[in-house]
Amino acid sequence: MRAVVYDRYGPPDVLRLDEVPVPDPKPNQVLVEVVATSVNLSDHETLVGTPFYARVGGQRRPARSILGSDIAGVVAAVGSDVTRFAVGDEVYGDNLDLKGGFAEFAVVPDTALAHKPAALSFEQASAIPQSAAIAAQGTRELAPGDRFLINGGGGGSGSLAIPLARRAGAHVTAVDNTDKLDFMRSLGADEVVDHGAEDFTRRGERFDLILDLVGRRSVRAYRRALAPGGTYRWVGGSMSTLVRVLVGGFVVGRVTGRRIGMLVVREGPESFAPIGERCAAGELDVHIAATFPLDDTADALRLVGDGAAPGKVVVRVR
Ligand SMILES: NC(=O)c1ccc[n+]([C@@H]2O[C@H](COP(=O)([O-])OP(=O)(O)OC[C@H]3O[C@@H](n4cnc5c(N)ncnc54)[C@H](OP(=O)(O)O)[C@@H]3O)[C@@H](O)[C@H]2O)c1
Numbered sequence: 424m425r426a427v428v429y430d431r432y433g434p435p436d437v438l439r440l441d442e443v444p445v446p447d448p449k450p451n452q453v454l455v456e457v458v459a460t461s462v463n464l465s466d467h468e469t470l471v472g473t474p475f476y477a478r479v480g481g482q483r484r485p486a487r488s489i490l491g492s493d494i495a496g497v498v499a500a501v502g503s504d505v506t507r508f509a510v511g512d513e514v515y516g517d518n519l520d521l522k523g524g525f526a527e528f529a530v531v532p533d534t535a536l537a538h539k540p541a542a543l544s545f546e547q548a549s550a551i552p553q554s555a556a557i558a559a560q561g562t563r564e565l566a567p568g569d570r571f572l573i574n575g576g577g578g579g580s581g582s583l584a585i586p587l588a589r590r591a592g593a594h595v596t597a598v599d600n601t602d603k604l605d606f607m608r609s610l611g612a613d614e615v616v617d618h619g620a621e622d623f624t625r626r627g628e629r630f631d632l633i634l635d636l637v638g639r640r641s642v643r644a645y646r647r648a649l650a651p652g653g654t655y656r657w658v659g660g661s662m663s664t665l666v667r668v669l670v671g672g673f674v675v676g677r678v679t680g681r682r683i684g685m686l687v688v689r690e691g692p693e694s695f696a697p698i699g700e701r702c703a704a705g706e707l708d709v710h711i712a713a714t715f716p717l718d719d720t721a722d723a724l725r726l727v728g729d730g731a732a733p734g735k736v737v738v739r740v741r
Pocket of ligand 1: 463464468578579581598600603687730734
């Protein structure tokens, strides 16, 4: 089968198109003929090998040679223990552990998959799993009237988190680069902040919940931007900030009556399928900024790494 592979961390140029064997599903796995795979920032992080958490399982060399975790496609074979899926089913899911979506076939644990709603195209379905899990779990604590800030709101997770927060009745402030401000307004953000022009922790505003997709500041800065009783959740960003948030955030939070910590996102169909159903019903939109053929997967990863895409980037495999 055709696959986009890599064997050392580096920029998108280290990716190459190759012929590799079709993988065999284990008893609990499904072989998916991939139609579309969306690109997540986590794919770009695992490509370049930074932040440090992107090297879990492969300190010196990548643990997996094929990236791509948000997969949508058709079941081509099932392992002996699989009962929920049959050959021909249309499925989607986040194959975060095994990846392999930038290839014509991928093996996926059956527990990572859901049936694709018929109203969604394969491209749309592939854009949902990881972003939906982050967006749903990152906004679930919101109550009407809460002041919510999302840092990195113009990317994949933000494009779902902003409307979800609005539907929860929160006042939404969204932070990203200049080119994504209009996009975030169109998603429903009440206020937008250009991170190149302004530091959201120095606006004098206090938020009840901060969801940080690109956490790179000090615990002190986050504490400054939180209302009493408020919560800060680090989702992605620099390793040093994560360590500071985990070590100092707990103490600072306890002392000042705030909660500063990490959002550990639970993956799986119970996390993303409810959002997929809402997208299929037309209640939420899937925002695809660009679609690339498999041969141009490197360009798709480049676009995500450069942060130039409002919403999601998708690779059309078949
Ligand atoms: N905690 C968990 O359990 C868990 C699970 C899965 C994934 N993740 C992580 O979640 C993170 C976000 O994922 P995603 O797919 O939503 O990312 P994304 O689509 O790339 O969105 C991130 C957005 O942040 C913007 N940005 C970059 N630097 C910024 C800054 N300094 N201030 C404000 N905005 C900035 C980016 O645009 P520009 O670059 O153009 O500025 C981009 O629009 C990744 O790091 C991933 O590893 C965490």
